[in-house]
Each structure stands twice: as C-alpha cells, then as structure tokens.
Amino acid sequence: MTLITDVRLRRILDSRGNPTVEADVLTESGGFGRAAAPSGASTGEYEAVERPPSEAIAAAREHAVPRLVGEAYAGNQREVDAVLHAADGTDDFSEIGANSAVAISMAAAKAGADVLGAPLFQHLGGTFRGENFPIPLGNVVGGGEHAADATDIQEFLAAPVGAPSVEDAVFANAAVHAAVADLLEDRGVPCGKGDEGAWAPSIDDGEAFEIVDEAVSMVEEEVGFEVGFGLDVAGAELYDADSGTYEYSDASRDTDEQIAYIAELVDEYDLVYVEDPLDEDDYEAFADLTDEVGDRTLICGDDLFVTNTDRLRNGIDQGAANSILIKPNQIGTLTDAFDAIELATENGYDSVVSHRSGETEDATIAHLAVATDAPFIKTGAVGGERTAKLNELIRIADDAT
Ligand SMILES: O=C(O)[C@@H](CO)OP(=O)(O)O
Ligand SMILES: [Mg+2]
Missing domain, CATH: 3.30.390.10 (Enolase-like, N-terminal domain)
Structure with a gap:
C-alpha cells in the first residue's frame, strides 16, 4: 500500500x-x-x-x-x-x-x-510513545547572523517551563514577545524583526538581558506559572580562530573568560537554557562549562553536534553538554534525527527539536518532537512560518490533526 x-x-x-x-x-x-x-x-x-x-x-x-x-x-x-x-x-x-x-x-x-x-506523530512515535509535550522555546530578541545591527548574542529565548499545557506555553511566549515590544517602546528604541520574528533592536546585550528579564517576570506574574529564559549564543559566529577570542561589540573574551562570562549569566538571570555558548570545535571548553553549571541549566550543542551521532558520541564521552539541538536538515533524514534523539535520551541528554532561521509552513518538527517525547522544541514565538509549528502542537494536544 x-x-x-x-x-x-x-x-x-x-x-x-x-x-x-x-x-x-x-x-x-x-x-x-x-x-x-x-x-x-x-x-x-x-x-x-x-x-x-x-x-x-x-x-x-x-x-x-x-x-x-x-x-x-x-x-x-x-x-x-x-x-x-x-x-x-x-x-x-x-x-x-x-x-x-x-x-x-x-x-x-x-x-x-x-x-x-494516522497523524504523523502517531506514525513516527507509535502507540506506546509517551504522553509528554515539548516546552516551546520562543525567540523574542535576536541579532547575530539573523539581524544586522542588533545584539551580539543570536537569540534570547522565552522558556515557559512551568506551563500546564502546550497552549499555555505557546501563548506565554507570544506574551513575552509583546511585553518586550512595550518595554522597547518605553525606552524609545525603535526596531524591526529578525529572520525568526524576534525583535532586533539596536541595543547591546546588557540592555537586552534587562528587557527580557523584565518581560519574562511581567508575563510570569500574569500567567501564574514559571517562565524563564535562555540563550542561543551561536558561539562559533563570535569566535575568531586566529586570535582565539570571542569578539563582542564591546568586549573580547578568551575561552576562559567566555566560560566565566556565561557561567555568570546563568546565575545572574537564572538561565534555563544556553545553546552553543562556545565554538563548535571546542568540546573541552564545553565540558568545562557543563561541569560548572550543568547541574542548574541546559548546555545545548547545536553547531557542536549538528544532529550527528558521531559528534554526539564524542560529546557524551567528554561530558561536553547535557542537551542536543535536533535539526533534521543538518543531518538529512528523519532516521538520522531519530537516532540522534535516541542516543541523547539513552545518555541523559535532553533533545530540543528545532526550526531553522529560514523556514516554510512545514510543521513536521512539531510531530517529530511529540513522536520522540522531546522535552523541548525551539520554533520562534510569532510569524506565520513559526506559528505553523506552534499551532500544529496545539492541534496535536487537542487531538485535532
Ligand atoms: O542557530 C540556530 O539555532 C538556528 C535556529 O534558531 O539558526 P540557523 O537556522 O540560522 O542556523
Ligand atoms: Mg543555534
């Protein structure tokens, strides 16, 4: 058939x-x-x-x-x-x-x-898949390669970790996105959006931390469950291999300084998630940072692992992270993406199924995340190609696919 x-x-x-x-x-x-x-x-x-x-x-x-x-x-x-x-x-x-x-x-x-x-998630996950739904990580402020003249850190991600349902989580992220807009307006900062629909203001990272922290607290109070935030540093984009330093607009940090800086941020802002804090070749520095803060936040490898089981195995051996980003197009097939998730799960790594900055209305990743019981999905907060996935998650939870 x-x-x-x-x-x-x-x-x-x-x-x-x-x-x-x-x-x-x-x-x-x-x-x-x-x-x-x-x-x-x-x-x-x-x-x-x-x-x-x-x-x-x-x-x-x-x-x-x-x-x-x-x-x-x-x-x-x-x-x-x-x-x-x-x-x-x-x-x-x-x-x-x-x-x-x-x-x-x-x-x-x-x-x-x-x-x-059968719905796609059912076909992929089978009858005995778990009952969990992924927590969506929603990009609310961004820069790096996704927007010119904005923050150095690529993504500031709302993380509604206490949401009682997918629907609550999705709406909480949209509320953080809206609260950020209000706070930017209060400060007289005009801005457009980056590739993933996040605000792309011309502010430094310090100001972005203040604003996102405040927006998250406002929404947390409103919704009555825990909303935290996290980052995609996209460290490989900041790293200059010749000088061995991470180049920010207002600072240059060597690897030890970068590790200390990220560890400080984790504690100052209670970050629940940090993706690619370091260069994609530096398993050792990843391991040092994970050693330092891995008990209280997720250190996630995106460019580090590229959804590749060989690279993930290497990371597991070295204790380089405790989480992996899963992008089917990084590895080319659903089977390879499944194998990466399975290896991650077996080794206590959390999987974060992810969109790309260039997207379409395709919602396969929503089904993939549900099918594999992935604890997180990263797919933006607003914008049609992002809401295609978020709305599909809501439909799956409502048995409407
Ligand atoms: O770095 C990332 O995690 C992704 C998605 O947010 O960006 P890009 O698709 O540009 O690699
Ligand atoms: Mg990334």
Whole structure:
C-alpha cells in the first residue's frame, strides 16, 4: 500500500524569500505527503551540505527518485532514508543535497502516515510513545547572523517551563514577545524583526538581558506559572580562530573568560537554557562549562553536534553538554534525527527539536518532537512560518490533526 509511485520536486519560497526544495511523495494506494526543507543562516561547519535548490532537485531526480519509485515503501522510513543515503553516496549528502534529502524523507513519512490514516506523530512515535509535550522555546530578541545591527548574542529565548499545557506555553511566549515590544517602546528604541520574528533592536546585550528579564517576570506574574529564559549564543559566529577570542561589540573574551562570562549569566538571570555558548570545535571548553553549571541549566550543542551521532558520541564521552539541538536538515533524514534523539535520551541528554532561521509552513518538527517525547522544541514565538509549528502542537494536544 505504501509503495512509492511518484516523487515530485519543486522550488518554493522560504521565509527569507529564498528558494528551497519541496517534495511530494505519492503511494500506490493514493497516499500523499508533502514537505519542504528549511535553511540555516548560522550554519554549523559540520552540517550535511545544502546545495542550491535547482542543483539539489536535478541531482535528486537523477540519483534518488529512480531508486524510490516502484522500489521503496513510504511506510518504512528506515528503508526510504537508507535509499536516500545510497543514492547520494557521500557521507554529507553533498551529491543530492541535504535539502532534497530532508524534503523527500519528511514527505515520505507524511505519505506513510496518510496511508495508515494516522497523524504523523502517531506514525513516527507509535502507540506506546509517551504522553509528554515539548516546552516551546520562543525567540523574542535576536541579532547575530539573523539581524544586522542588533545584539551580539543570536537569540534570547522565552522558556515557559512551568506551563500546564502546550497552549499555555505557546501563548506565554507570544506574551513575552509583546511585553518586550512595550518595554522597547518605553525606552524609545525603535526596531524591526529578525529572520525568526524576534525583535532586533539596536541595543547591546546588557540592555537586552534587562528587557527580557523584565518581560519574562511581567508575563510570569500574569500567567501564574514559571517562565524563564535562555540563550542561543551561536558561539562559533563570535569566535575568531586566529586570535582565539570571542569578539563582542564591546568586549573580547578568551575561552576562559567566555566560560566565566556565561557561567555568570546563568546565575545572574537564572538561565534555563544556553545553546552553543562556545565554538563548535571546542568540546573541552564545553565540558568545562557543563561541569560548572550543568547541574542548574541546559548546555545545548547545536553547531557542536549538528544532529550527528558521531559528534554526539564524542560529546557524551567528554561530558561536553547535557542537551542536543535536533535539526533534521543538518543531518538529512528523519532516521538520522531519530537516532540522534535516541542516543541523547539513552545518555541523559535532553533533545530540543528545532526550526531553522529560514523556514516554510512545514510543521513536521512539531510531530517529530511529540513522536520522540522531546522535552523541548525551539520554533520562534510569532510569524506565520513559526506559528505553523506552534499551532500544529496545539492541534496535536487537542487531538485535532
Ligand atoms: O542557530 C540556530 O539555532 C538556528 C535556529 O534558531 O539558526 P540557523 O537556522 O540560522 O542556523
Ligand atoms: Mg543555534
């Protein structure tokens, strides 16, 4: 029933107005799945390779589509993803492009679910998945590679850790986003938004900490449950390998100073989450910081691990973090993303399923997070391509998918 009978690929727009790959997968019994690849701006050096969409589409049509059509079953995700790897023939999807691979992989999963008549999270997670829902981390102030002339730290993320439901959590993050706007207005700071819908004011990180801290407290009081905040430092973007220092607009910090600075921030602001506080090659510094503050906050590897089980295993051996960001397009298939989550869970690491800065209306990651019982999902706070995932989470919780 789930035998793949057609795979169609096209270029569509992403949220930055750039082209990206969309895939449709059709099956013998009329099953249909459609998915699109997201795209990063602060990409890790060790990510699977995204090719220009027209090239990725042409290469996938030549190498992957003939091996899938009439050959593979959409209901068997591991088989589909193994075919994608075999068709590509490299270890980083540089032939068919990770963008074609992930779009086909996710579209196949949706086609499989369609044939089974099950919601995607059910198909992926199975009957005996847990009952938990991920806490959404919502970007409310941002800069770095996502907005010019804004904060050095890439993302200030609202984290409604005490929310009694997904719906409460999603609305709390939107309320923090709105409170930040009010506080910026009070201070006479005009601003637009960055790539992920977060405010991108021309202020320094210190002022951003004050504002987000205040916004979070205001909302916490309003909603009556705990709302904290966290960061994506995107340390690799700040790191200058020649000088061995982290370059901020108003300071330069060597690795020890960077570790001390982040540890101070964790304690001063009770940060619940810190992603990529250090350079993507520095497992050792990650381990030192995790040793220092890992008992009271999540130290999450994004560019450090790139959803790759080899890099994660290395991190686990060295005690480099206690959490991993999961981005299916960093590794190219849902199977690889699942394996990374499984390895993380076995080793006590929390998984944070994540969007990219360039997104589409595709909501697969909401289903992936629920299917795998991931404790967190990072997918912005507002903006259509972000709310596509958040609203899907609300629907899943309401049994309406
Ligand atoms: O660094 C990140 O975590 C992501 C998403 O927030 O950004 P990008 O997609 O640009 O890599
Ligand atoms: Mg990141």
